Amino acid sequence: MRVNSFCQPNLVQPTVVRRASTLEPEQNVLSIPRNAHNFYAGMAFDKATAGILAVMKTDQYYKTEEVLEHTEFLRSLGERTNLSSSSTVYAPRGGFNSAVLYGLVPAGKDFISYGLDKFGSPNQVLTGMNKVNGKKETISSVALSYDMYDSVSYSSPGATPDYSTTLRAGLGAISIGKLIAYSKANVTGIKYFNLNQDGSFNFCTHPTQRGFNSNAIIEFQDDMGNQKRFWYFSHDSRKETPAFTEFIKKLKFQSLIVLGGTNFLGPETRSNEIDQVVIPSIANNAQALTDGGNNKALVAELPYCFPIPQGNRIGYAYGGSGDVYYGPASALHTVSKTQLV
Numbered sequence: 001m002r003v004n005s006f007c008q009p010n011l012v013q014p015t016v017v018r019r020a021s022t023l024e025p026e027q028n029v030l031s032i033p034r035n036a037h038n039f040y041a042g043m044a045f046d047k048a049t050a051g052i053l054a055v056m057k058t059d060q061y062y063k064t065e066e067v068l069e070h071t072e073f074l075r076s077l078g079e080r081t082n083l084s085s086s087s088t089v090y091a092p093r094g095g096f097n098s099a100v101l102y103g104l105v106p107a108g109k110d111f112i113s114y115g116l117d118k119f120g121s122p123n124q125v126l127t128g129m130n131k132v133n134g135k136k137e138t139i140s141s142v143a144l145s146y147d148m149y150d151s152v153s154y155s156s157p158g159a160t161p162d163y164s165t166t167l168r169a170g171l172g173a174i175s176i177g178k179l180i181a182y183s184k185a186n187v188t189g190i191k192y193f194n195l196n197q198d199g200s201f202n203f204c205t206h207p208t209q210r211g212f213n214s215n216a217i218i219e220f221q222d223d224m225g226n227q228k229r230f231w232y233f234s235h236d237s238r239k240e241t242p243a244f245t246e247f248i249k250k251l252k253f254q255s256l257i258v259l260g261g262t263n264f265l266g267p268e269t270r271s272n273e274i275d276q277v278v279i280p281s282i283a284n285n286a287q288a289l290t291d292g293g294n295n296k297a298l299v300a301e302l303p304y305c306f307p308i309p310q311g312n313r314i315g316y317a318y319g320g321s322g323d324v325y326y327g328p329a330s331a332l333h334t335v336s337k338t339q340l341v
Contacts, residue, residue: 029250036203039122040190048129073312074103081326082287086254093260098230099178114235119216120170128173189219199246237269256281258290281329289326302327
C-alpha cells in the first residue's frame with residue numbers, strides 16, 4: 001500500500017540524493033542583459049509601496065500573529081519536503097503567488113511561474129497597487145489569499161468580487177503587493193520581456209517601447225539583502241506554445257511546485273503539461289510538491305503526503321481540509337509513461 005494513502009502527519013522526511021541533471025550543459029537561460037529597462041525606477045512605484053506599508057500599520061490583521069505563523073508553516077513545509085536548498089523553483093499554474101513560493105523556498109534565487117493573465121503594463125500595475133493600498137480590506141487577501149483574484153476585487157468586505165477586464169488589467173500588482181506585505185521584501189526592479197521561438201528572451205530596453213505587457217520579472221531583496229527574482233509568464237497550457245516549451249527544455253531547476261493541482265494533466269492540457277512540466281522535472285531530477293486536490297492521477301505517483309494544519313494554506317488548499325503531496329519527480333514516470341516509452 002502506498003504511503004500517501006494514509007497521509008500520515010508524522011512521516012519521516014525522505015533523504016534526497018541530488019543526481020546530476022540529464023540536460024546538456026549550456027549557458028544560464030535566466031541571464032538578464034544590462035540594457036533591460038527597469039520600470040520600477042523613475043516611476044511612482046515607491047510611493048505606491050509606501051502606501052501599502054502604511055495600510056499595514058493600521059490594519060488589525062497585521063497586529064495578530066497569523067502572518068508570522070503562516071510564514072513559519074511555509075518555511076517548515078519547504079524544509080520537510082526538501083525544497084529549502086533549491087536555487088531555481090518552477091511553479092506551473094503558480095500565477096501571481098510570489099509570496100507562497102518565496103515562503104516555501106526563502107533561499108531560492110529564481111522563481112518561475114505562469115498563469116493565464118497578462119502581467120500588465122507599468123501604468124496598469126501602478127494603478128493596481130494604488131487601488132490595493134487604498135482599501136484596507138484587500139490587504140489581507142494580497143498577503144495570504146489562496147485565490148489570486150480575491151485581492152483585486154477592490155470591493156467592500158462581503159461584497160461580490162468584481163473580476164472585470166478593467167480590474168484585471170494590472171494583476172502584476174498582486175505579485176508585488178504580496179512580496180511587500182507578506183514577505184517584507186524590498187522590490188528593486190520590474191523588467192519586461194517576450195519569448196523568442198527558440199526559447200530565448202527579448203527584453204524591453206526603452207520605456208516607450210511597445211509590445212511588452214505579458215511577461216515580467218520582479219527583482220527584490222530579502223531582509224539580508226540577497227537579490228532574488230520572480231519571473232511571471234502569461235501562458236496557456238491548453239495551447240501549443242513552442243517558444244515556452246523550448247525555454248523549459250533549457251531551464252535548470254531543482255524544485256517543482258504545482259499549485260492548483262486539481263486540474264493539472266487534464267484532458268485539455270495533458271499533452272502540453274507532460275512536455276512542459278513532467279518530462280523536464282524528471283530530466284532535472286527535481287523535488288516535486290503539489291496541493292493535489294482530488295487529482296488522483298497526479299498525487300498517486302508522489303510517495304509522501306502531509307495534511308495541512310488548520311488555519312494554514314498553500315496554493316488552493318486551505319483551512320486544514322487540503323493535503324500536500326511530495327517526493328522526487330522521478331515518481332512521475334508513470335504519469336508520463338506513454339510519452340517516455
